[in-house]
Every structure is written in C-alpha cells, then in structure tokens.
Amino acid sequence: MSKLSFAIPSKGRLKEQTEQWLAELGFPVSQIGGERGYQAEIAGLGDVEMRLLSASEIARGLIEGSLHIGVTGEDLLHDFAPDGASEFRIVRQLGFGGADVIVAVPQAWLDVDTMADLEAAGAAFRKLHHRRLRVATKYMRLTRRFFAAKSVGEYRLVESAGATEAAPTTGAADVIVDITSTGATLKANGLKILDDGVILKSQASLALSPAADWSDEAQASCLRLLERLEPNASPNAKNLLNTFLTHV
Numbered sequence: 530m531s532k533l534s535f536a537i538p539s540k541g542r543l544k545e546q547t548e549q550w551l552a553e554l555g556f557p558v559s560q561i562g563g564e565r566g567y568q569a570e571i572a573g574l575g576d577v578e579m580r581l582l583s584a585s586e587i588a589r590g591l592i593e594g595s596l597h598i599g600v601t602g603e604d605l606l607h608d609f610a611p612d613g614a615s616e617f618r619i620v621r622q623l624g625f626g627g628a629d630v631i632v633a634v635p636q637a638w639l640d641v642d643t644m645a646d647l648e649a650a651g652a653a654f655r656k657l658h659h660r661r662l663r664v665a666t667k668y669m670r671l672t673r674r675f676f677a678a679k680s681v682g683e684y685r686l687v688e689s690a691g692a693t694e695a696a697p698t699t700g701a702a703d704v705i706v707d708i709t710s711t712g713a714t715l716k717a718n719g720l721k722i723l724d725d726g727v728i729l730k731s732q733a734s735l736a737l738s739p740a741a742d743w744s745d746e747a748q749a750s751c752l753r754l755l756e757r758l759e760p761n762a763s764p765n766a767k768n769l770l771n772t773f774l775t776h777v
C-alpha cells in the first residue's frame with residue numbers, strides 16, 4: 530500500500546455534503562459506474578487512490594490502518610477506537626453531519642435526571658428485580674468509557690442494530706445511548722436526555738490514520754492533498770502532517 534488511499538462516504542447522510550465540500554474546493558467527485566458505482570475519481574488528485582465506503586467502514590479503515598485519510602463521523606471514529614482518541618488524528622472538522630451521542634431515559638423516570646441518579650436507580654432496580662438495568666446502543670465502546678468515567682456500573686449493555694429509541698417501549702432495554710440531531714426521534718419515543726448525558730458532540734471530519742503504512746510516496750501525496758484541501762492553511766497542513774508523522 531504505497532499510494533495514498535483517501536476514502537469518502539459512498540452513501541447515507543455524509544455523502545452529499547462531503548461531495549459538495551470537495552466540489553466547492555474545485556475537486557468534483559465523479560463516481561465510476563454511476564450513482565451505485567463504488568469507485569471514484571477526483572480530477573486534479575491524480576496520485577490518490579479514491580475509495581467510496583460507508584461512514585462506518587471508513588472509521589474502521591482509519592483505525593485499522595487500511596486507509597490513510599478519510600471523511601467520516603467523529604462518533605464512529607471514537608467508537609471504533611479501542612484505545613480512544615490517540616488512534617486517529619482529526620485534520621479538520623467539516624461543519625456538517627453534526628449530531629450528539631447521548632444517554633436518554635424514559636420521560637416518566639421523574640427521579641432520574643443525571644448519571645448519578647441513573648447509578649442510584651440501577652442499584653435500586655437490581656435490588657428489586659435481581660437484574661441490572663439494560664442500556665441499548667450500537668456505541669458499545671463509547672458507552673462503556675463514558676459510564677466508567679461517570680462511575681456508573683449498575684448496568685449491562687444490549688447491542689442494538691437500529692431503532693434504538695424503541696428499546697424502552699418494546700422492553701428490549703431500559704435506557705438508550707444513541708445519536709440525535711433534531712431530537713424528534715427521542716421525543717416521539719417519550720425519552721429525555723440526562724442533564725450530564727451528552728457523551729460526544731460529533732460532526733463529519735477529515736481524519737488521518739496513525740496505523741497506516743506511511744511510505745514516502747503516501748506522505749508526499751498526503752501533503753499535496755492537504756495543501757489543496759486546506760487552501761487557507763497550507764503552512765498548517767505541512768506542520769500538521771510533520772507533527773502527525775513524527776508521532777506515529
């Protein structure tokens with residue numbers, strides 16, 4: 530893997546705005562094979578291997594090192610990184626794809642407004658029902674880290690593959706951790722965010738992979754790419770890459 534691999538979202542929420550951001554900088558993306566083609570070219574970025582992948586795959590690729598640079602949601606990067614934020618480098622937050630990862634409980638839980646209340650409720654729940662409160666989420670690592678930081682241990686995780694906000698109503702779980710932007714889904718499902726329950730304020734970001742194979746060719750291409758994508762901050766791009774590479 531000597532050529533620089535640069536991944537952008539192939540579908541979903543972040544695709545259109547990523548392409549718009551690149552087009553505004555003068556780099557229109559053309560998808561090879563039309564709308565459903567998963568290969569792409571960006572005119573003017575000749576020495577870069579473009580990859581079209583889902584936002585989740587991009588986060589995983591950056592953490593594992595199969596990609597050098599990519600655009601994805603910070604929530605996904607944080608969640609896929611087993612050891613936390615040292616496993617990726619944010620070059621630039623892109624100002625779109627904004628959403629918060631939050632802890633929410635049923636509105637009817639009048640005594641539970643904070644993470645400390647949740648821990649107390651979990652202890653009481655276990656005494657009464659002889660089992661732990663269940664927290665439904667797809668953000669397994671983020672949830673574990675946040676709950677530990679808040680000294681909440683009276684819970685067990687239930688992995689959710691979608692429609693997480695429905696879990697308290699269907700009985701699949703008692704509490705949820707999920708992403709929210711307008712708050713409409715939480716409201717529709719009778720849930721409230723805990724006062725200190727915002728785990729992460731996420732947005733789409735351009736990120737580098739410390740785990741990738743940074744050949745001389747990849748470094749040189751990355752510097753050229755950053756200088757083009759950061760037209761107002763070229764010296765910063767160079768500093769950023771140098772600092773980044775000396776810490777890899």
Ligand SMILES: Nc1ncnc2c1ncn2[C@@H]1O[C@H](COP(=O)(O)OP(=O)(O)OP(=O)(O)O)[C@@H](O)[C@H]1O
Pocket residue numbers: 538540541542543583584585586601602603604605626627628708709710711731732733
């Ligand atoms: N309201 C929102 N709900 C979910 N994700 C949002 C929202 N607003 C912004 N995002 C961002 O978009 C990302 C999800 O995008 P998308 O659904 O395309 O990705 P994905 O997880 O790769 O998809 P898939 O689950 O199909 O693999 C989130 O991780 C988050 O960074």
Ligand SMILES: O=P(O)(O)OC[C@H]1O[C@H](OP(=O)(O)OP(=O)(O)O)[C@H](O)[C@@H]1O
Pocket residue numbers: 691692693694707708709710711712713714715
């Ligand atoms: O705060 P809101 O604006 O209501 O947005 C939040 C919801 O949007 C996403 O779900 P989506 O409908 O994309 O389905 P998904 O569960 O398949 O991601 C996300 O998982 C939340 O459920």
